[in-house]
Amino acid sequence: MTKENIRKAILDIIAVVAPDEDLSNIDGGVRLRDQLDMDSMDFLDIVMELRKRYKIEVPKEDYPLLATLDGCLEYLTPKLVAVVV
């Protein structure tokens, strides 16, 4: 996956988890929970979708690293870069 693909993959997951949110103006540096209406159940779903779609396991202690979109990109790029789209 290219960097752009990875960003899209993450946004696709957020769009499935929170379909009623506007994702066009997400600020990569701000916590997702502070700009979108998402609770801990939704957050669990992001992790679950990563497992379902890309077989990526995110250990609980790493959850805070996924708090922002930039954080997601940084954390997931090494894991997704080998994924063939």
Add this chain to the structure above:
Amino acid sequence: MPAGERPGLVQVRPGPKQRSPLAYDVIIIGAGMSGLAAGIRLAYFDKKVCIVEKHHQIGGLNSFYRLDGRRFDVGLHALTNFVPKGVKNTPLPKLLRQLRIPRDELDLHEQNVSQIRFPHARLRFSNDIALLTGDIADLFPRQVDGFRRLVNDLRTYDDIHHTAEPRSTRKVLTDYIRDPTLVDMLLCPVMYYGSAEENDMDFARFSIIFRSIFCEGLARPRLGVRRIIRSLVRRYRACGGDLRMRCGVIRLNIERERVAGVALESGEAIEAPIVLSSAGYFETMGLCSDSSAHPEPDRPGRLSFMESINILDTKPAELGHDTTIMFFNDAASFAYERSRGLIDDRSGVICCPNNFEGHKDMSEGIIRFTSLANYDRWTALPQDEYAAAKKQCHAQVVERALRFLPDFRDRVVYTDVFTPRTVKQYTGRLGGAVYGATRKRWDGRTRLKNLFICGTDQGYLGIIGALLSGITMANLHVLSDE
């Protein structure tokens, strides 16, 4: 293909015990709202799930049935927790997100206006709480500030932490409202829409139901509950879940504090490392092979209802009745308890499905009544007296209702009545207790390490509550536990 050859099935046969492969990741007992919701979550996230349902019909306590070409909803008067599109962070949008079901699929239509009727008082409410507040200001001017304070506190009341000791709602309400009539009037709809306790209730539960009715609101899918059921089943199947109808569980085989196998009425046995049961707490524990060695300290719920449904050749609005739901009490004080006789007609609920927005094209008029009933009385009736008793109780309810409704009797073209006995027969609920046990199992745990309860006895009630219960228990005990 013979049953024994179906994937995931092992024929029970005598002889030396064979270790069968773990057929499923999760077995769910009961294809009601909570079982289906749990099933959708688990199957979506690639668990191998099997839902076993005893009945030939899906829906459990919120099902529908066919009679003489008509379809009747069992439990649904209204879906609670309605919020307009765009409102987030309330149960309805949250659970739709979790189930990945688009909201439009439920085809929800809001109520017109509902009422709480007491001997000398009437309060109206709609999906805008201002109407109720306004009526309280008119009728109970000295109480309205307290009511506003109550609503405000309830909106932020944290009911997620159920570990707190139960608190008496009647006691808590005295901090807000001094007039006992108003207290009863507020309790009436809340109790009828989901209290397993008699005459008082835990404040955490009051808070959940109060918000679901008054702060959020009532709506209905035009096709009734089958619209929701269809949507859930479709979703579950699309996720790859296995659903088996007419497939009752006769025994949960217990070994070393775990459910080691689930024996089915068909003679088959299935296995999974986790079993979620929506069959009711006592009903489930009674299936355990070691149940006689583990008597339960408390008892199943006592509350059950008689429901009578009248089909009219006209719409209730044509007769001058446009109220969606009326919660009434015609006695000096409001008693929400198991009736002494077959039923207690002094209070009840009157629901007109036609009186939801967008329901104008329903071909017939419907008026349905809910009355408190007594399971033991109904079951003690000899078979040859049962039908006559239903008829007589129905007539009693209609007569009472005429105090609040225009006379509709000569417009009735069909009537069906079901009793606590019917509920027991079709759902297996002990005592026909549709709201389950008074003590809820908030964390879903049982004495067995891999058996969890979801649905009515876990704690959340009604359609929305049941869906949330299934989702929450699936998340807590399966998905987030990995």
